[in-house]
Amino acid sequence: MRGVFETWFSENSLRLIECSRSIWEHPEPSGKEYFAVDTLRQLLCEYGFVVGEPPLAGLDTAFEAKWGDGSPHIGFLAEYDALPGLAQTTSPYPEPIEGQNYGHGCGHNLLGVASVAAAAALKTVMEREHIGGTVYLYGCPSEEIMTGKIVMTKAHVFDHLDVAISWHPGDKNRASEESYQAMLSVEYHFHGKASHASINPEEGRSALDAVELMDVGVNYLREHLPRGGQIHYVILDGGAKPNIVPDKASVWQFMRASTAQDVLKISHRLDEIAQGAALMTGTTFEKKILTGCNETRIIPKLVEIMDDTMRHEVSLPLWTENEKQFARELLENLGLNAQQEPLHHGILSLSGKTVPILGSSDLSDVSYVVPTCMLFSACYPIGTPNHTWAVTACAGNSIGTKGMLYAAEVMAATAYRLVSQPELLMEVKKSFSDVMGKTTYSPIC
Template sequence: MKRIILLCCALTMTIGATAQKMTTTKKTVIAAVENHKDALIKISDSIWALAETAFNESQSARILADYAEKNGLTVTRGVADIPTAFTATYGSGSPVISILGEYDALPGISQKASPEKEPLQEGAAGHGCGHNLFGAASLGAAIAIKELMETGKIKGTVKFLGTPAEEKYFAKVWMVKAGLWDDVDVNISWHPSSGIEADVQSGLSLIDFIVEFHGQAAHASGDPWNGRSASDALELYTTGINYYREHILPSSRIHYHIQDGGQVVNVVPDYAKLWVRVRDPKRKVMLPTYERVKAMAEGAAIMANVTHEISLVSGIYETLVNRTGGEIMQKNLELLGPITYTAEEDAFGKAIQKATGKPEVGMDSKIYPLKETKEIPGGGSTDVGDVSWNVPNINLGVTVAPKDTPWHSWAVVACGGMSIGHKGMVYASKAMAMTMVDLFENKKLVQKVTEEFKTRKGDEVYEPMIEGPPPIGQN
């Protein structure tokens, strides 16, 4: 009897797996991505070589926007008062499906497309999060949908959003505030990863702020009693933060970066500055911690007999998961199947793993099943979270680097500039285009995704955590 039950279960699973079929429209968008593959790789490689950082992505944004325009999308540049942000749209009416594209790099991790650490340009930036692939893949999917719309087989509007400065300032928050998703029914996003899966995990909310201390300069030996040290306040403050870590929830995080602790050893510093970040999987938990950490700055200033000021940089929400959307994406991943790697690519992956001290298991090409959504996730943060609290968001992760590769590192930069990254980019483009086909063809799916979004959001009122205009040109 037990064997019969197991056999029935296996048969049911097989039927479920084969029920989803590759339709003509999905074959069409896959073919469209293939037709644009060489151009998308060229775009990705150009952005990879430029490696422009937050709000400095002028050439990267232009390359993407120009290709969108060349392929018949209507481009609006400099949206939300951000010179490197843009939209590219095609079609009319509903549903309106948007897709995100990022293209900013990280400072200091320049790297050649080599499995050994070797900067392309010493001290320069590099795409250690694969954003050169991110923007190109998403644009490829948007163009594939546009070309399908031209045949009359689907109707609605596709909207590509070029979103800069994800790594530092979180430009999407200003873009959300500017209303760029107000007309959107569902948003699609992806992120480079070391595995393939429909992503149904949240991220961490966070808030960034600057603390500055102002004191009185004096000779550090001749008359230090005449000085009031801003760096003393800074040290007292960071010591307080480090003691406070013991008394916050294990899921919370506090980081800081000292940006100015004084210039020379023989002067009592009259100025000190640090960047502070507070995170937690839940914004409602993060905010009280933020208030406490701000209050500690005042205490440090009092002890050092200096003044202080605090200025908000920006803050972002945790990602609001949509499992209904994840299930749609998952079926399309299973239709596409795993990525196939050459022996040379697998050897490259193993060399990356060896260089970074990881098990040399090579590339991970499996399609992972849809996971349970964790209540308290680990990992990092993204301003996609702010989008997800304003419109239903479907997210995807695709392999662009070998298993266990340290993210935000030279190793990811290396893979993003060669065929391993290229294959992941093209795969992501196809998967997202296929998922958009489902949404355009079936309004009931859009309704189900929207219903879950409304249920999960509840009565939460979104409030962007920014003050003033985007910090363009700030260091």
């Protein structure tokens, strides 16, 4: 098997790198990833998939591609949105690209192409070995604003899959046991009464006062959050001019916790704080829920299979001295100390248990309806913080693309084991059933 996939990736790597670089050069905001979608759909057509037209599940830049027929149904999940303010060249120091507002500071140009590559490589081997089944590639937009896969899960897009497989660029190689936090994204819009702030302030009711009092209350709440709970906020609107008592003001709150139940408890407390702030200021407010996700469900058997595949079926990338020197310079320019080997060359060991981590992903909702696994692949130097110019730089150079190709081969090889060994797939399904118990999918919002 190793030889089959190595040959395929050797023959196709230049085309895959070209597509990844092209998407890197055309970064797009969430929900408007039209160039990326066209690029990935064209690539899938070249590899013989039946490629559906967007929209899917009401999302303009979501799509489905498929090949084959019957069971098992294996799905690969692609992302491709970029981040604002992270336009960057491939230099190891901050060098914004003038006139470009977005950049791939989360490496989604790599993520999308690797998922397509995994689907195409698996298809090739299944055809050659006459293995039955259906391979799907799902284009999943807007991960950075936590909507794509959540909307698609609510629309039952993934319900028919036997397994869903994804990955993410990182600084180390590992099969993921990490459970992302549940999250709720909410805007609070306060309404007061405008007046002249100097001549007749007594007639005014400041919506900005309500926002500030809410933020004070939220800050005092932090001590009493459930373990693993977090709250982040930005003020969206604080009024127009200092000499006008603001009749409108808004604050955007993110609530996170290890479980959806804890997030909902935090949300209830924030609603009460908003009510108190409105009462103290003589204002009113309305609440607008933007999005939210559950925590990730980890399926131990699936993690074990992916980890074993990483260790025994796929060769790790080899880093050149030029790439290592680039990594050292990049870390130095981030104010970080580089390790002797700044690029990871190994595989982290499994802990054998679910590991709660900080941050959230819309992949979590998928994990409630289908056994889901993912890996992290080293695409930037050890210790590099995500969502930075440094990740954008690596996502556009050979460090990122080597990690991309490694991740793609791991995903393809993991899926091959599942389609060629039905008993393994049955073990995965039993593991999923054991983890879920009587729990069924319920969107957090």
